[in-house]
Amino acid sequence: MSARRKLGAQVVKFAVIGVGSTVLNLLLFALLRHALGNQWANITALLICTVINTALNRRYTFGARGTGGAARVQLQSLVLLAITVAMTSGALEILRQTDPHADSLVSTGTVAVGNVIATVIRFLLLRRWFAPAAPEVVAAESAPTAL
Template sequence: MPSDRRVLTGQLIRFAAIGVASTVLTLGLFAAFDQFMGRQLANLTALVLATVLNTAANRYFTFGVRGSQGHAKVQLQSLALLAITWAVTALSLVILHHVAPGASTFWATVTLAAGNLIATAVRFVLLRRWMKPSTSSAQNAAEAIPTEL
């Protein structure tokens, strides 16, 4: 059976990889939506779409939860986390607007990236508590990554 530290390390690696992909998706969607929506609506729309995909990927790959049991509950919990992420990123856009009212989409996207970093730490801690896989699922998830990088 893998140690708790090995399981945690594997989870962190997978969570980070999924997080990077999700952040790239969120920022890309935001940059595209910003061209024809207001910044706050573009932010919220991008976050909702990316959060659903991110949650499904983390549930399966990071935390080893298989099957549909509890899927709706996890998605609802993640949408609650979305509120935290949205609050942080929306506030960052408000601050950007006050500091640089004519900021380009590029700088708005950079601002959102910084806000996402803050929210990501909270998201991992809460998701890890909410998605406790069975011992065999945790062992299978831990064995899916190499022990030496």
């Protein structure tokens, strides 16, 4: 499979998983926001969805099989979670300052906008983490070096 075709397949799989994760995230946020408040509902929904999203992308988008490296990837996903929390919480704070009585639809839309920004960053980082090393890089790293 050509590199371009492989990238295209990864983008499609990532998008399908991302849409499902986003729908779940927004649903959880909308359900939890009255009980927990916007920020805690956002963080709770993101935490749940990040674990699910990372596991699905690891297996289906980037083809990682088995449990080897799964814990490392989930730890790396905490970086992604932090980025997403920063984007969505920042968006919610801007909303709070501009419209402190925004309804659920506006609040949920605000979270969605923050998620879109974080999603681009998420794809780039996950692709980098799952990309196998190029053969010349592996050969260079395993070759003995002269002192």
